[in-house]
Amino acid sequence: MSLAAAWVPERVRVAAVERENDTVATLVLEPHGGAAPAPGQFSMLYLFGKGEAPISVSAVLADGRVAFTIKPVGHLTRALTALRPGDLVGVRGPFGHGWPEPPPDDPLVLLAGGIGLAPLRPVLQRRLASAGRAPLQLVYGARTPSEQIFVPELRAWATDPRARIHATVDRPEPGWRGAVGFVTEALAGVAADAARGTVLVCGPPIMMRQTLLRLRSLGVDDGRVYVSLERSMRCALGVCGHCQWGPAFLCRDGPVFRVDRFRPWLELREV
Amino acid sequence: MTDTLLDRLARHPVLADLDTEALGALATATTVREVPADTVLAREGENADRFFLLEAGHLAIETRDRASAPVLLQTLAPGAGAGWSWLLGDPWKFDVRAVDDVTVLEIDAAAVRAELERDPAFARLLLERVLRMVTERLEATRLRLLDVYGP
Numbered sequence: 001m002s003l004a005a006a007w008v009p010e011r012v013r014v015a016a017v018e019r020e021n022d023t024v025a026t027l028v029l030e031p032h033g034g035a036a037p038a039p040g041q042f043s044m045l046y047l048f049g050k051g052e053a054p055i056s057v058s059a060v061l062a063d064g065r066v067a068f069t070i071k072p073v074g075h076l077t078r079a080l081t082a083l084r085p086g087d088l089v090g091v092r093g094p095f096g097h098g099w100p101e102p103p104p105d106d107p108l109v110l111l112a113g114g115i116g117l118a119p120l121r122p123v124l125q126r127r128l129a130s131a132g133r134a135p136l137q138l139v140y141g142a143r144t145p146s147e148q149i150f151v152p153e154l155r156a157w158a159t160d161p162r163a164r165i166h167a168t169v170d171r172p173e174p175g176w177r178g179a180v181g182f183v184t185e186a187l188a189g190v191a192a193d194a195a196r197g198t199v200l201v202c203g204p205p206i207m208m209r210q211t212l213l214r215l216r217s218l219g220v221d222d223g224r225v226y227v228s229l230e231r232s233m234r235c236a237l238g239v240c241g242h243c244q245w246g247p248a249f250l251c252r253d254g255p256v257f258r259v260d261r262f263r264p265w266l267e268l269r270e271v
Numbered sequence: 272m273t274d275t276l277l278d279r280l281a282r283h284p285v286l287a288d289l290d291t292e293a294l295g296a297l298a299t300a301t302t303v304r305e306v307p308a309d310t311v312l313a314r315e316g317e318n319a320d321r322f323f324l325l326e327a328g329h330l331a332i333e334t335r336d337r338a339s340a341p342v343l344l345q346t347l348a349p350g351a352g353a354g355w356s357w358l359l360g361d362p363w364k365f366d367v368r369a370v371d372d373v374t375v376l377e378i379d380a381a382a383v384r385a386e387l388e389r390d391p392a393f394a395r396l397l398l399e400r401v402l403r404m405v406t407e408r409l410e411a412t413r414l415r416l417l418d419v420y421g422p
Binding site: 171172178181 | 284329331343344345346347348349350351370407408410411412414415417418419420421
């Protein structure tokens with residue numbers, strides 16, 4: 001991507017909109033840009049008159065279309081989730097360093113909270129599409145069953161003999177037959193795979209910090225654990241400094257970091 | 272039989288690293304129970320005369336609203352323990368129900384309490400394990416109260 005292209009949004013048409021629940025929507029965008037994004041990377045999505053926001057890639061389809069799953073939390077994300085097929089959106093990217101690709105024979109443990117499942121979905125899809133036989137475990141915490149995302153896929157993933165899906169909610173609703181409890185309560189059940197595999201964590205900051213504490217107490221080495229961090233990103237090119245976290249610009253050096261390499265900055269309250 | 276129980280107790284995460292002597296004391300008070308889904312293992316208000324170490328299946332911790340409909344508070348996965356009211360001589364505060372087919376190690380509270388009185392070293396080891404279980408449950412409850420996935 002040229003420097004000019006990196007600064008100027010490309011007009012991309014919305015191919016489809018999938019409603020994940022009452023508020024969260026996935027925009028499937030027509031093929032655009034150069035290289036296909038890697039799992040864990042993000043793009044800047046722009047709406048004229050509204051602004052621009054970093055949104056993680058939630059799927060890369062075989063025909064080159066790219067999906068972004070968006071939770072409406074402000075005026076821009078509300079407008080993005082209100083888009084319809086055929087609408088245009090500005091796109092810059094993809095940017096950043098995404099998730100590592102662990103050896104196909106190593107166990108993979110994904111720990112997601114809320115909308116944090118979106119950046120992990122491409123990893124899960126890629127692993128299950130591969131011929132590898134290694135176990136994959138997903139612990140997915142949500143506030144309520146009706147606020148879960150990718151529900152049909154959660155059910156489909158659970159039918160794969162290599163996969164174990166632990167979906168848990170903070171607040172059950174009538175008819176819910178699954179687990180009730182915080183993500184950290186499910187970690188003992190994945191500790192054996194986590195201790196000899198790769199662990200990817202994405203969710204709200206408190207959930208990620210508490211998850212890292214629990215993983216450590218379960219004996220999981222920090223060198224196996226990766227987190228996707230979030231800060232206010234503006235330029236996405238490591239220039240403006242809005243997303244600086246200690247020595248790193250999250251947009252350029254992250255958003256994914258190996259925990260042992262970033263631990264001092266994760267624990268430093270001043271940053 | 273006792274050997275088998277010892278192995279099963281030793282493998283249970285709640286009792287991780289407990290010494291053989293302490294495990295032996297617990298084994299004499301332990302029964303393996305396999306129960307089908309929806310079995311109520313303990314009822315709110317009843318005498319808490321036992322506690323459970325969950326080996327397989329899932330347990331639900333429930334209470335009831337005014338219409339006697341169950342209100343699900345939490346679920347427990349294999350490796351969890353259920354029940355600490357027995358330590359305080361309190362009744363069960365909540366129902367414990369099997370969500371699916373369940374295998375538990377059911378431990379007789381009176382026998383364990385007698386052993387706690389008799390052997391302070393055993394008491395320290397076991398109470399530490401129970402405290403760890405309670406602490407983890409409390410921390411998770413606090414995090415749920417935070418509503419971290421909120422809008």
